Amino acid sequence: MALKDYKDIIHRCFRCGYCKFTSDYSYLGFNCPVYSKYRLESYSPGGMMWLIYASLVKGELKPSKHLSQILYSCTMCRNCSQECKFKFNEDIVNILKAAREEMVDKQLVPQIVGQFLTNVYDYGNPYRELKQNRDNWAENTEIKHYEKGDEFLYYVGCVGSYDTVSQKAARALGSVLLKSGLPFGFLGSREVCDGNEVDMLGEKGLFEFLKEENTQIFKELGVKKIVTLSPHSYNALKNNYSNEFEVFHYTQLLRDLVKSGKLDVSRGFKAKVTYHDPCFLGRYNNEYDAPREILTAIPGVELVEMERTKENSFCCGGGGGNFYTDILGSGKDSPSRIRVREAHDTGANILAVACPVCMMMLEDALKAEGLEDELAIKDISEVMNAALL
Amino acid sequence: MDIYSPLVDIVGEDFTSNHEEELYIYSRDSGAQQPRKADYVVAPKTVEEVQQIVKLANKEKIPITPMGGGLTLSGLAVPIKGGIVLDMKRMDRIIEVNEKSRYVILEAGVTQGALQSHLEKNYPHLEHSMPDAPPMATIVGNVVIQGHGHLSVAQGINSQMVNGMEVVLPTGEVCKLGSCSISPYWFTRDPLPDLMGLFLGWLGTTGIITKVSLQLFPKPKFRDLLTFTSADLDLLPDFIFDITQLNLMDNLFIISQEWPPWAQGILYVPIISAQDEEEFKLKIELHKKLLRKYEGKITLVEGRHAERMREARLPVPPVTLGVMAADAKQGGGFEYTGGILPIEKVPEASSKAVEIAHKYGQPYLLGYQLLTGGHSMMCGLAYCLNRADGEDIEKVRKALDESNKLILDIGGVLWKAEALAQRLMVQRMDPNTVKLMKRVRKALDPNAIMNPGNWSD
Ligand SMILES: Cc1cc2nc3c(=O)[nH]c(=O)nc-3n(C[C@H](O)[C@H](O)[C@H](O)COP(=O)(O)OP(=O)(O)OC[C@H]3O[C@@H](n4cnc5c(N)ncnc54)[C@H](O)[C@@H]3O)c2cc1C
Ligand code: SF4
Ligand code: SF4
16 A cells, blocks of 8 residues: 555554564563664654654655665564554554655665665666576576476575575575475576565565566466565565465475475484574564474474564564665674574574575674674574484 | 764764754654754763763753653653753663662663563562553653652652662763762662752753662562442542552552543552462452442442453553553544642542543543552543644643643642643742752753753743
């Protein structure tokens, strides 16, 4: 919906601030990553609602570059929608998104956001990488392209396809799927960006275009079931694409495969593991169990929880395109560094993730914190791969 | 002089702003008061930064308004004469919990929510007196306005629970008050000249509190509430007297509101707790037994309504009633006159408050809280407002003004009063008291930089 459709709701924000917290007001810190970093009221969900109302509804303030900077610092982690006590809470992230659509229309988006969108438009990915390079991650593996009749399309997404850190996860998942014996394949150079971040950044037109492109390929190839590496892709494909495809996040599929005995994890993996819930799997899609069920099924894994976990999980700071735009920036108080410290505090030696965006964000943060000797970031697919017989 | 650059030098660029967007947000709150423009917003992290800001402001004679959660609803953290809004919430360390002497030392930006969560995780047998305010409210903002919490009947109002503090004076010196001025322990306020009285209730006009020591209390194992209803307002003073003679409650809410209809009479909601089950049952029984004296006039509510009251009022802090008032008109705001009254004056205030609400086309919404063992009552005469409707806000302002005058006319005082209401009080104050207040302020703040416009005539 467009911002005008919310015009009777936006001013209802009371600026009471429940949205900044976890459900139990964790003392560890605020759970809105933006507020957590900037600590000015303008950079809080309520502050943003008031600014959107003042600038884009009531006309009390002129929409500005600074407003745009504030709005685009939001990672769309959905903590605010979850914690706001009012009936309109579900609308908050939608309002934030609709406000960004206005910024796109008014050509006020930060330059780096414009660059992200242009790159996706021109190249089908934010990195200005050539389409044919979308195959590279699978080089020297037996993971093959999707062929008609394969049961699953393995949708990798931009980050898993191009980011060198996250490619490890893409390969590990491919390897696990191979071991499961499931007929599957990936699209490689025929895959285009799923558009989740484009949608979150407010470029509705481009999102529709990407959706069409992907849907057309899926249909052409007779795809029925899709398994995604990234929760971001999962969110877009499951909730915003046509419902003719059955979409799984890989943790859901692997959990089922372990349960049905198609994957045998009895080799085990000895580690103390803590798990970071990705926003687009957890708060957006309410999947908190599958990743944990996988980890606890692996002999030798001791799962320990961080203080902020499940629906109270603290975003890594990479959502809403921030993994690329970096509007939230680095520094000691950046969400990813806070999160890595929180993981370290559990005494775990592995910080398990289930999202390539979280993986790259947290990996960078780990280095910045100098904790590489004490903690390693691993995707659940990597842990699983190591545990398979 | 433009002090943006020197402010950046002190706290850094990320935490200093003079952008229209930040100024907009810090120039208003969720109540009915007129917006008032801030010139700078600064969020310091350390006492030294606060000192430097104060010294700069002093040199340049620029006002400073300290702000915690900014949740008073009466615009107390919105600057009246422009200048710097000092958002204290980055000073958020809980420094120490002294378990045996039951106090916590914390920085000024620690929120109610953060302290509650810290205690629940680390000291689950201790608690602090938590206001019904959203958890974003700060401990210090709350004690500065002499707020009350869920233990206010049993233990007193929250500013009475301050054992010690550290303040940055308006001239930049740091000063410790209470036992911590003498000893490493922040355990007591007495027996010393009570210098904390120079800062509590002064609404940030005498200095900036950077740390406080706050008393903690045993957290009970059993806690419940009872709901009594009555149609007879005039019974209130006697009933309150009797129920407080029992001396067994943690807290007592009194609610009367037009909607829902079952809440239209007076609802008395005592909160009762105990460490031991037998003691708990006995306390509940003794409260119920009290009703015998008021047979047919005050009755126990049971069933669905009682359950709803539990859901709404038992959590600490309660969410539903207070905050939801902000959405009653789907308008994102409300404000209330906080009248502190002698108990015997409450019926008169209530019936007149209903008239005021109706005169301004508002449903009446009265939420009262007994204070300090039954020595006074905070009577909240609340008005919901629609932030998108200027006329509605204007009506609420008028209703508040009339309510403020009502409270003063019948012998009460106003709590966390907005600037106009403070003026009403100052006008009625003993002239020598006004002079004394001015002298105190002049002595502490020679350049009148601290939250000016408050507590003045
Ligand atoms: C729904 C709702 C329910 C409420 N219920 C209650 C309740 O039950 N009990 C209650 O007591 N209150 C209640 N309130 C009122 C108010 O929100 C609280 O009292 C709150 O604790 C105020 O704290 P704050 O941090 O928001 O203070 P602020 O509004 O930020 O500040 C209050 C005053 O203190 C000054 N100040 C702030 N920090 C400092 C400092 N470090 N040094 C010097 N001066 C400072 C400010 O300048 C201002 O004058 C309620 C409010 C709402 C919205
Ligand atoms: S978004 Fe909801 S919780 Fe957050 S300030 Fe607004 S009303 Fe309060
Ligand atoms: S979506 Fe997340 S980052 Fe954005 S305002 Fe809400 S809580 Fe903050």
